[in-house]
Amino acid sequence: MCRxxxxxxxxxxxxxxxxxxxxxxxxxxxxSGFTKPSQANEEAFDHAVAAxxxxxxxxxxxxxxNAAPKDREVEADKARKRAQARYTLVAKAS
Structure with a gap:
């Protein structure tokens, strides 16, 4: 989930x-461990999200x-390249 x-x-x-x-x-x-809380916990769940x-x-x-703002597309491209390299290494090791 937190990924x-x-x-x-x-x-x-x-x-x-x-x-x-x-x-x-x-x-x-x-x-919480809930994807969607029960009705009994919905108020507490929604309050936590708001807080x-x-x-x-x-x-x-x-x-x-002082750093310049990062560009979302550039950072996303870097993440895709890292993932591709990681999964290529995993596939070769198998």
Missing amino acids: NIRTLYNFAPPASEDEVRAAALQYVRKV ITAATEELLGSLVT
């Missing part, structure tokens, strides 16, 4: 509210850096 949480800081354009909420949702899912979303937005808003 879907990506670095959100120092990108151009900045992370959207949807991206921040998606990361918070993945975190709560991982910690973590707010904390994440506050964190991202208060961080500072």
Whole structure:
């Protein structure tokens, strides 16, 4: 589950509210063990997602850096190349 949480800081354009909420949702899912909570736990689950979303937005808003913002497409291409190299090595080892 947490593999879907990506670095959100120092990108151009900045992370959207949807991206921040998606990361918070993945975190709560991982910690709680629920993909979708029962009705009895839904309120607590939704409250946790909202609280973590707010904390994440506050964190991202208060961080500072001198580094230039990263380009999402360039970083995604680097990740694809790393994955391809990793899976090529795994396939050769098998």
